[in-house]
Amino acid sequence: MTDIDSIKNRLIDDLWLSIVKEGGEILYPKRKINKQMKMLTLTRHNNCRELEEFIKNKVTKKELIIGWNRETNEAIRLEVEKLESAKGGYVYEDAIRDSQSEIQDDFPFDILNLDFTSQKPELEDERIEKEILGIENTIKMQSDKGNKGMVLIYTTILTSTPLNLQKIKRESDSIWIQGRDRLSTDGFSSNTMDNNNKIRCIKGILTQIFSKYKYNHIVNIGYLCLELSNGSGDILSIAALLKRS
Amino acid sequence: MVAFKVKDLPVETKKVHESQNIWRRKNWEKTLSENGNDIEKLIDKIRLFDTWKTKLLKIDVAKILIPEIFMDAYVSIHFAGYALYKYAHMSLRSELETALRLVFFSTHSIEFKWWLNDDNNDKDWYSTTSDYPYVWGKRYSYFEHLENIKSFEKKCGDDEKKLFGGKKYGIKGLYTELSEYIHSGRGHFQTRPDRVSPKYDHDQFEIWCYIHEKVQMYIHIMLVLGFAEEFKKMSSTNRNKILDIGIGDDYKEEIKETLGI
Numbered sequence: 001m002t003d004i005d006s007i008k009n010r011l012i013d014d015l016w017l018s019i020v021k022e023g024g025e026i027l028y029p030k031r032k033i034n035k036q037m038k039m040l041t042l043t044r045h046n047n048c049r050e051l052e053e054f055i056k057n058k059v060t061k062k063e064l065i066i067g068w069n070r071e072t073n074e075a076i077r078l079e080v081e082k083l084e085s086a087k088g089g090y091v092y093e094d095a096i097r098d099s100q101s102e103i104q105d106d107f108p109f110d111i112l113n114l115d116f117t118s119q120k121p122e123l124e125d126e127r128i129e130k131e132i133l134g135i136e137n138t139i140k141m142q143s144d145k146g147n148k149g150m151v152l153i154y155t156t157i158l159t160s161t162p163l164n165l166q167k168i169k170r171e172s173d174s175i176w177i178q179g180r181d182r183l184s185t186d187g188f189s190s191n192t193m194d195n196n197n198k199i200r201c202i203k204g205i206l207t208q209i210f211s212k213y214k215y216n217h218i219v220n221i222g223y224l225c226l227e228l229s230n231g232s233g234d235i236l237s238i239a240a241l242l243k244r245s
Numbered sequence: 246m247v248a249f250k251v252k253d254l255p256v257e258t259k260k261v262h263e264s265q266n267i268w269r270r271k272n273w274e275k276t277l278s279e280n281g282n283d284i285e286k287l288i289d290k291i292r293l294f295d296t297w298k299t300k301l302l303k304i305d306v307a308k309i310l311i312p313e314i315f316m317d318a319y320v321s322i323h324f325a326g327y328a329l330y331k332y333a334h335m336s337l338r339s340e341l342e343t344a345l346r347l348v349f350f351s352t353h354s355i356e357f358k359w360w361l362n363d364d365n366n367d368k369d370w371y372s373t374t375s376d377y378p379y380v381w382g383k384r385y386s387y388f389e390h391l392e393n394i395k396s397f398e399k400k401c402g403d404d405e406k407k408l409f410g411g412k413k414y415g416i417k418g419l420y421t422e423l424s425e426y427i428h429s430g431r432g433h434f435q436t437r438p439d440r441v442s443p444k445y446d447h448d449q450f451e452i453w454c455y456i457h458e459k460v461q462m463y464i465h466i467m468l469v470l471g472f473a474e475e476f477k478k479m480s481s482t483n484r485n486k487i488l489d490i491g492i493g494d495d496y497k498e499e500i501k502e503t504l505g506i
Contacts, residue, residue, distance in 0.1 A: 072312070072319075073291075076319075089295045090295070090302065095299070097300065100308070124480060124482065146478075
């Protein structure tokens with residue numbers, strides 16, 4: 001098992017499963033056993049234990065899951081081996097920005113597992129900035145399609161590259177929502193290379209984005225940050241259970 | 246859903262099912278065990294279409310045609326793996342034609358809609374005689390007029406190296422060769438006098454593999470020249486992958502010179 005596989009197992013066991021189960025209880029209290037939550041998951045066929053765990057715990061079922069991978073070859077493998085439906089061949093963060101994207105018709109989802117580490121990310125500058133913008137576009141889509149509450153999981157690789165907070169602010173502010181505040185980066189240290197600072201920044205920015213789309217009720221939010229054994233960085237996963245006001 | 250049970254199949258269907266299973270498995274395993282590395286190289290070239298797909302996301306025609314280009318290349322491997330060489334080549338011609346259409350339609354959105362919504366197979370708008378079988382007009386002259394292609398062809402020099410240099414060479418030559426499989430030209434049959442079922446053939450595989458590689462290379466060249474601005478805006482990692490893996494040494498320098506990168 002590679003390092004990233006064992007880390008993903010820990011994320012599932014110590015963070016994702018509990019919050020997804022709580023999501024089932026809070027969002028669908030009348031569904032006593034089978035919660036039947038619709039899920040979008042960024043994943044790959046050889047490291048997708050979340051599928052079996054979520055299905056085993058009756059929070060979702062195979063027919064309600066759409067897998068995504070940026071490589072068509074991998075999406076095909078997911079579809080023929082693990083799921084009823086998989087999409088991809090596009091970088092998710094780019095695809096979700098497109099108003100004609102093929103994924104749009106599938107929204108809204110109850111669970112969004114945006115695990116960017118599963119997409120063979122290129123560790124280049126402004127990767128996290130693009131991912132955060134992808135999350136904002138995803139939440140906007142959820143909101144536009146009338147979603148009332150969701151579990152959102154964001155997983156990424158933190159390296160020593162500093163965050164470009166101004167870029168995040170500029171891009172986020174360009175998605176204008178009437179009556180909503182612009183993103184504030186006050187109090188966050190830009191050019192930070194320290195991962196604890198980065199986590200604080202990312203959590204703060206995500207919280208503001210939740211609020212921008214009226215997901216004001218954060219029922220639960222948690223995170224885990226685990227070091228990759230090859231020293232190339234840390235895996236950060238933030239999981240939130242959100243309801244709209 | 247009705248469970249699939251071989252024993253419940255009608256007699257002749259059952260026979261076909263069982264024999265197909267056997268020859269497909271035999272051919273697939275033989276092909277992969279002898280040529281796994283060659284196929285891996287082809288897959289690496291095909292995977293690059295995902296990079297194009299993301300980069301050309303805003304272009305409607307690309308969104309529809311690039312997945313089709315990918316699938317033709319992918320299925321061609323499938324057919325070749327089963328020793329269905331004629332159909333493996335047919336997929337490649339379909340792939341090449343779709344890629345050329347993509348470059349043409351990317352600047353002809355009205356024609357694209359006509360073509361896409363043409364329920365009656367009404368080709369009047371582009372095909373008035375047999376000289377005009379393609380949506381882009383007579384033979385390949387449309388492409389030869391495109392600035393980037395014109396400049397690229399000049400840098401290539403000899404007809405043998407040009408994309409549209411002579412009947413036997415480049416895209417023209419490849420297209421003609423692949424069409425032989427569509428029209429079952431002499432020597433381009435699926436069947437062999439000595440056999441009744443498809444069987445792995447090393448020489449046939451090598452011919453197909455060589456042609457497959459060329460088709461992917463020419464398609465990447467056409468996309469780079471047809472979508473030069475988008476190509477230039479790619480990350481250097483992705484650009485280099487397309488140049489090194491997709492196109493390779495035969496044309497890499499001419500591309501760089503043409504685009505000034």
